[in-house]
Amino acid sequence: MWAEEIQRRNADLSTAWLSGDVERRMVHYAADSISNPDYQPRLYGPDSIARYYRVLASRQRIIAHTRRTTEIIPLDDGSALEIGRFELTYALYTDAVSHHQQGRYAHLWRRQPGGALKLKAEVWGYFERIENPASHSLGERAAAGRAAPPGDPAVEAELGRLNVLDAEAVKTHDAAAKIARYADDAIYMPYADTPKVGIDQIRAHLVRYTEQGRGATFESVRVWNEGFEVLGGYVVEYPKFEVRWRSGQDSGGTSGGGLRLWRRQADGSLKMLRQIATHDYRA
Numbered sequence: 001m002w003a004e005e006i007q008r009r010n011a012d013l014s015t016a017w018l019s020g021d022v023e024r025r026m027v028h029y030a031a032d033s034i035s036n037p038d039y040q041p042r043l044y045g046p047d048s049i050a051r052y053y054r055v056l057a058s059r060q061r062i063i064a065h066t067r068r069t070t071e072i073i074p075l076d077d078g079s080a081l082e083i084g085r086f087e088l089t090y091a092l093y094t095d096a097v098s099h100h101q102q103g104r105y106a107h108l109w110r111r112q113p114g115g116a117l118k119l120k121a122e123v124w125g126y127f128e129r130i131e132n133p134a135s136h137s138l139g140e141r142a143a144a145g146r147a148a149p150p151g152d153p154a155v156e157a158e159l160g161r162l163n164v165l166d167a168e169a170v171k172t173h174d175a176a177a178k179i180a181r182y183a184d185d186a187i188y189m190p191y192a193d194t195p196k197v198g199i200d201q202i203r204a205h206l207v208r209y210t211e212q213g214r215g216a217t218f219e220s221v222r223v224w225n226e227g228f229e230v231l232g233g234y235v236v237e238y239p240k241f242e243v244r245w246r247s248g249q250d251s252g253g254t255s256g257g258g259l260r261l262w263r264r265q266a267d268g269s270l271k272m273l274r275q276i277a278t279h280d281y282r283a
Contacts, residue, residue, distance in 0.1 A: 002072045002080045005117050006109060010067045010084075017065045020057040026050050030110060030118040034147045034238065036257045038103075038125030038191065039133040039281035041142035042226070042240070052138060059135050063089040063098065067105070073261070073274070076232030078111030079120065081261055083187065083274060086124070092135060101126045104189045106259050106276045108236060121147065121238070123259045123276045129192045137281035142255070147238035148227030155230055158270065159237055159262075163223040170243065171218045175210040179203050183263060183271040191256065191279045216247040226257075235262040235270060255280045 009028055016025035026046050029035075035043040035052065043049045069084040084107070089100045105124035109117050130136070150156070162181070169177035179202065182188065188196045188205070196205045221243050228237040237260040244253050261274040 002074060002082075002109075003069070006069060006072065006080070006082055006107075009109075009117060010069070010107075014065045014067055018062050020062065022050050022053045022057060025053060028119055030112060030120050032148075033119050034121050034145075036121070036123045036238075036259070036278050037136065038278045039130075039136040040138060041140075041255075041280050042145070042147065042238075042257050044143060044145035044147070048143070055138060056136070059094075060090040060092050063091060065089075073234075075234055075236070077229075079231055079236075080109050081236070081274065082107040082109060083189075083276075092132065099130070101128075101130065103127055104195055104276065106189070106274070108259070121236075121259060123257075123278060125191060125276075125278050127192070127194050133281040134283070139281075139283070142280065146227045147225075148229050148236075151228055152230055155228065155235060159225060159228055159235070162270065163225065163239070167221040167223040167241075170223075171221045173210050173214055175207045178206045178210070181272045183265075183273050186272055187274050188272075189274075189276040191277045216245045219244040219246055219251075233264045234273070235264070236260070237262060253282065255282070 013025060013028055029046045029049060033046060033049060035049045040052060043052055065088050067084055067086045069082055071083045073081045075081060084105050086105060087102050089098060091098045103124060103126040107119055108121040110120040112118050165177065182199055182202050184199045186199060186202060188202045196202045223239065223241045225237050225239045228235055239260055240257045242255045245251065256277060256279040258277040260272060262270040263273040265271055
């Protein structure tokens, strides 16, 4: 039931992207939608999302765009999480150079009261760092907002504890603690990299990533969320992070967001089932 309708919606989204028709694109977004592309801090609501895509259309000419759904996870409350990959070819109006990129995306679709299927959330980004990240950002300070209204206080506290542990694992370079968050059948879609499928690929990626960062000292690490939704045996979380680091004489900061799908285990704990991460652009 989900696949055919999602395929139709995605085909129309690609057509709108190719034509630069932002109004046609926005037909597919819910009134409470959020968007979190790579290099752009989270956008709240159709007005801010439309403004972003209008600016993007003014900077680049889309030559080709295709999407391929790799899985659909039905959730409670008439929702489904779609995971997929895309290919995009575009040319910036400033230099007319053609850029071909591949990437990954997550769409949280939700049935609306009138029956239409619309996007509650979208997160997307490329498999590698791009040369011109400023071209994919509004260049503004991150807006304050919530991706979902306050929910179950017990789940809020549970996610809060998990995020504190997540921040501590980053700060102490503890790869084992990072890996322990994931289910055996998890898929992790990191920033500027290909998806890691299953706990073995996730373990190899996180061990390598942690070792590469051992030369840095993390002065502060903050992980939190801007809302979550309990959907049956799953929890959709809209995370954010901020890191301040130092390495020798160099220092800097990194921030970003994304989407996480947690699954409730038989023992009552939450394990990460799907995660897609983005980074903000910093000049």
